[in-house]
Amino acid sequence: MRTLVTICLLLVGCGPASNQPSGTDLTSATFIDMTHSVSLNAPFWSGEVTPFEYNALATHASGKVVMGQYAVPEHFGTHLDAPIHGGDNLPTVDQLTAEDLFGPAVVVDISSKAETDADYRLTREDLLEWEHDHGRIPDGAIVLLNTGWSLKWNDMDAYRNRADDGRMHFPGFGEESASFLANERSIRGIGIDNMSVDYGLSSGFEVHSIVNGSGKYHLENVANVHLLPATGAHLIVAPIKIEGGSGGQVRIWAVLP
Amino acid sequence: MRTLVTICLLLVGCGPASNQPSGTDLTSATFIDMTHSVSLNAPFWSGEVTPFEYNALATHASGKVVMGQYAVPEHFGTHLDAPIHGGDNLPTVDQLTAEDLFGPAVVVDISSKAETDADYRLTREDLLEWEHDHGRIPDGAIVLLNTGWSLKWNDMDAYRNRADDGRMHFPGFGEESASFLANERSIRGIGIDNMSVDYGLSSGFEVHSIVNGSGKYHLENVANVHLLPATGAHLIVAPIKIEGGSGGQVRIWAVLP
Numbered sequence: 111m112r113t114l115v116t117i118c119l120l121l122v123g124c125g126p127a128s129n130q131p132s133g134t135d136l137t138s139a140t141f142i143d144m145t146h147s148v149s150l151n152a153p154f155w156s157g158e159v160t161p162f163e164y165n166a167l168a169t170h171a172s173g174k175v176v177m178g179q180y181a182v183p184e185h186f187g188t189h190l191d192a193p194i195h196g197g198d199n200l201p202t203v204d205q206l207t208a209e210d211l212f213g214p215a216v217v218v219d220i221s222s223k224a225e226t227d228a229d230y231r232l233t234r235e236d237l238l239e240w241e242h243d244h245g246r247i248p249d250g251a252i253v254l255l256n257t258g259w260s261l262k263w264n265d266m267d268a269y270r271n272r273a274d275d276g277r278m279h280f281p282g283f284g285e286e287s288a289s290f291l292a293n294e295r296s297i298r299g300i301g302i303d304n305m306s307v308d309y310g311l312s313s314g315f316e317v318h319s320i321v322n323g324s325g326k327y328h329l330e331n332v333a334n335v336h337l338l339p340a341t342g343a344h345l346i347v348a349p350i351k352i353e354g355g356s357g358g359q360v361r362i363w364a365v366l367p
Numbered sequence: 368m369r370t371l372v373t374i375c376l377l378l379v380g381c382g383p384a385s386n387q388p389s390g391t392d393l394t395s396a397t398f399i400d401m402t403h404s405v406s407l408n409a410p411f412w413s414g415e416v417t418p419f420e421y422n423a424l425a426t427h428a429s430g431k432v433v434m435g436q437y438a439v440p441e442h443f444g445t446h447l448d449a450p451i452h453g454g455d456n457l458p459t460v461d462q463l464t465a466e467d468l469f470g471p472a473v474v475v476d477i478s479s480k481a482e483t484d485a486d487y488r489l490t491r492e493d494l495l496e497w498e499h500d501h502g503r504i505p506d507g508a509i510v511l512l513n514t515g516w517s518l519k520w521n522d523m524d525a526y527r528n529r530a531d532d533g534r535m536h537f538p539g540f541g542e543e544s545a546s547f548l549a550n551e552r553s554i555r556g557i558g559i560d561n562m563s564v565d566y567g568l569s570s571g572f573e574v575h576s577i578v579n580g581s582g583k584y585h586l587e588n589v590a591n592v593h594l595l596p597a598t599g600a601h602l603i604v605a606p607i608k609i610e611g612g613s614g615g616q617v618r619i620w621a622v623l624p
Contacts, residue, residue, distance in 0.1 A: 136391040136601055136622065141465035149610035160436075164609070167440070170455035175613045177452060181438035183424070188608075195434060198427035208398035208620050344393055348605030348618040351445075352421070353406035356432045361605040361618065363465050365393065 134344045134365060142343075144362040145188045146263055146333045148180075152187045153269040153331075155305060156276070161186055182359065188331045190349040190360040191307075196315075196322020203355040206327065211347040213250045213298045215364060216240075217338045221258035224281040228271055230257075231284035231309050237291070244340050249296040252345050256335040257281045259304035263333065271310065282309030288317040292324040299347075301329030301362075303336070329362060338364055391601045391622060399600075401619040402445045403520055403590045405437075409444045410526040410588075412562060413533070418443055439616065445588045447606040447617040448564075453572075453579020460612040463584065468604040470555045472621060473497075473508045474595045478515035481538040485528055487514075488541030488566050494548070501597050506553040509602050513592040514538045516561035520590065528567065539566030545574040549581040556604075558586030558619075560593070586619060595621055 146152060154161035161183065168176035184203075185191065193200035218240050223230045232255060241247060259280060262268040271279040283291075283300065288307075291297050300307055300321055307328045308317045321328060329347065343364040350358040403409060411418035418440065425433035441460075442448065450457035475497050480487045489512060498504060516537060519525040528536040540548075540557065545564075548554050557564055557578055564585045565574045578585060586604065600621040607615040 134393040136393065136469055136603070141469075143465065143608075145608045147461045147608050147610040148612075163438075164612075170451070172455050174451060174455060174459075175611060177440070177442055177613045178609075179438065179440040180609065180612075181420075181436065183434070183436040185434055194427075194431060198429050198431060202431075204404045208400065212393055212398075346393070346603060346605070348603070348620075350607055350616050351400075351402045351404050351618060352435075352437065353404040354432060355405075355421075355437075356434045359607050361608060363605075 136365070140366045142334055142337055142364040142366065144333045144335065144364055145360070146331060148182065148187045148359055151264070151266070153263065153266045153305065154186055156270070156278070184352065184356055184358045185330070186359070188333060188360055188362065189357055190347065191318070191322055191328035191330065191357045192355065193322045193325045193327060195356040196318040200322065200325055203349050203358050204351045204353050206349065210298060210327070211349070213252050213345060214248055214341070215338060215343040215345045216247050216251045216253045217256055217335060217340050217343070218253065219256045219340070220281060221256050221336065224257045228279040228281060229309055229311055230281040232282070232287040233284055234286040234290045237287055240340070247291075247295045247297065251295070251297050252299050252301060252329070252347070253291055253297055254301040254329070254332060254335050254338070255281070255283065255303065257303055258336065260333050260335055269304070278310035280304045280310040282312065283307050283317045285316045285320065288320040292321050292326060297326060299327035299329065301332045301335075303332050304330070306330060329360065332362060342367065393622070397623045399591055399594055399621040399623065401590045401592065401621055402617070403588060405439065405444045405616055408521075408523070410520065410523045410562065411443055413527070413535070441609065441612055441614045442587070444616055445590060445619065446614055447604065448575070448579055448585040448587065448614045449612065450579045450582045450584060452613040453575040457579065457582055460606050460615050461608045461610050463606065467555060467584070468606070470507045470509050470602060471505055471598070472595060472600040472602045473504050473510045474513055474592060474597050474600070475510065476513045476597070477538060478513050478593065481514045485536040485538060486566055486568055487538040489539070489544040490541055491543040491547045494544055497597070504548075504552045504554065508552070508554050509556050509558060509586070509604070510548055510554055511558040511586070511589060511592050511595070512538070512540065512560065514560055515593065517590050517592055526561070535567035537561045537567040539569065540564050540574045542573045542577065545577040549578050549583060554583060556584035556586065558589045558592075560589050561587070563587055586617065589619060599623065
């Protein structure tokens with residue numbers, strides 16, 4: 111019997127009935143919340159005059175809220191850029207389905223490069239090197255950059271990193287790496303743990319045009335990217351469903367075995 | 368060899384390594400979006416003077432939005448009531464975790480009763496009858512009512528169903544059924560496909576006090592509840608993460624085998 115069970119387990123380990131932890135079963139998974147709270151203290155883009163407003167409509171004896179209302183730009187905090195954000199007549203946020211939104215995470219770590227060069231942009235070579243180490247970027251991947259910026263979230267000055275001339279310095283995707291992902295791989299979208307998939311010095315927002323323009327989405331201000339493995343996590347990406355919206359606040363969880 | 372494989376499959380079929388479709392594996396599941404879009408046409412609570420405002424900040428040549436900002440009450444459209452909505456010093460929406468939010472759906476169909484009596488309230492006996500047919504409500508369940516109201520979403524008059532005296536007529540949970548779920552079963556939360564877990568005529572919002580007050584959440588204006596089986600679906604519940612918020616717009620998917 112022991113032999114049978116051993117052979118059985120060996121067969122199971124290799125066959126279609128494999129029960130290897132896949133990181134995709136909701137009842138046995140570990141979840142990492144990759145969402146910063148929407149709050150008055152969240153770092154915001156320079157042009158956002160009223161980044162987030164919250165008004166209590168009724169309060170408890172403690173002063174805590176019974177119910178409230180709020181106002182916010184779609185592209186504030188941890189949010190999703192729908193394809194239309196980067197190109198006319200492309201899908202709006204409410205048109206993205208679970209099949210578009212849920213997929214395997216690929217995490218590329220440029221945090222050490224960004225630590226010495228805040229203007230660092232991901233290169234095509236960085237991606238080829240990642241593939242050398244971890245295998246080809248799988249179809250349907252959501253490619254996240256770990257720039258180290260998530261850890262600066264509670265320090266708005268460090269997060270925006272504005273110089274005296276007002277220009278911001280934070281890392282991003284480069285044009286060639288964006289084109290590689292949009293055209294030579296079959297991804298769902300890209301994401302980053304700072305304010306923009308284009309680096310802080312960008313004025314043309316080329317990565318937005320390339321990736322949104324190709325019908326893919328962006329995730330910006332993603333939390334806890336540094337906690338994810340290079341491969342093996344599966345993402346649940348859940349944006350607010352604004353009719354005709356160009357994007358919006360998004361709840362993101364990584365699902366781990 | 369065939370014998371070994373047969374024994375193996377039998378063992379696998381009964382053992383912990385079972386690969387039965389559970390409806391919880393993200394890579395093999397079917398998803399049903401249970402979220403109505405947030406829009407200017409969404410039915411809203413009578414007191415909400417400015418239910419939803421949307422302003423484009425930039426537009427494409429087509430007139431479609433490049434980016435926008437919006438204002439909305441937390442309890443508008445498909446939304447979640449965090450426990451604090453119904454009781455002081457209870458968890459706010461940002462304090463709910465994936466472990467709180469994801470769980471098996473139990474669907475109780477009162478649509479035929481509600482069709483003949485729009486003021487119908489779910490009874491304790493309805494739940495006992497459901498358990499007779501489908502087994503005990505599992506620990507961690509999210510108990511959804513199918514009242515048939517989801518199909519009225521695009522007809523605000525039918526959805527609110529206000530009489531000449533201004534009072535609304537739509538079904539809900541009753542106090543005894545709410546107490547049964549909150550105290551005699553171990554649920555994550557409850558949900559309904561109309562505007563409130565309390566029926567339209569309610570003035571005291573007893574169900575809110577009972578269920579939110581016991582630390583559980585509500586889902587209101589849930590879409591497509593009528594498409595779910597009585598058991599077997601698993602819910603992904605993804606509310607906007609407003610710091611200290613009493614609730615907020617929520618994205619909900621049912622995950623089916």
